[in-house]
Amino acid sequence: MGQTRPMTRVQITLGSAEAVAELDEKDAPKTTKWLKEMLPIERQAMHSMESGREVYVVLDTSHGIEEENQTIYQTVGDLIVYYKPAIFVKPKWPRHIRDFLVIGFIYERDSAIRGMSGPLATNLVGKITEGIDALAREAPRMRREGFGKMRISLA
Secondary structure: OOOOOOOOEEEEEEOOEEEEEEEOOOOOHHHHHHHHHHOOEEEEOEEOOOOOOEEEEEOOOOOOOOOOOEEOOOOOOEEEEEEEEOOOOOOOOOHHHHEEEEEEEEOOOOOOOEEOOEEOOEEEEEEEEEOHHHHHHHHHHHHHHOOOEEEEEEO
16 A cells, blocks of 8 residues: 655635645646745735636746646636736747746636636646635635735645
8 A cells, every 4th residue: 555645735824814725746746846945925915807716926936837737727726836928028028027927826616817818727736625715705805905915835
């Protein structure tokens, strides 16, 4: 019988809401390794305007992320890392100018990460296992009243 490795858990704090996600180190080993090295992350939270119920932070790094465990079918509780396209840039510009590396989560159904010309593949790095309801209450409130910080740290 094979041994199961312990899952790395991260805590996500958005305003007064707290949640826990488990990282998918089996299917996204490179991205989760990089993410753990980046933690803790605390940045200004943003709410997606084009993709539905998604909250994300822009990451300050020139580190390139490989495509890994990608999906265009994001669902509630998904913790995702991807390059969000900037608007009004030329395709020949370097990626760090034309795209922003972000980490975010989906908090309600019927959301789909969109690029300039349709669905955008994201690296699925984990799943929120506790507290998604609290995030789903806090995100719309912060969207109306002004966003604060989002923090992601080891749990």
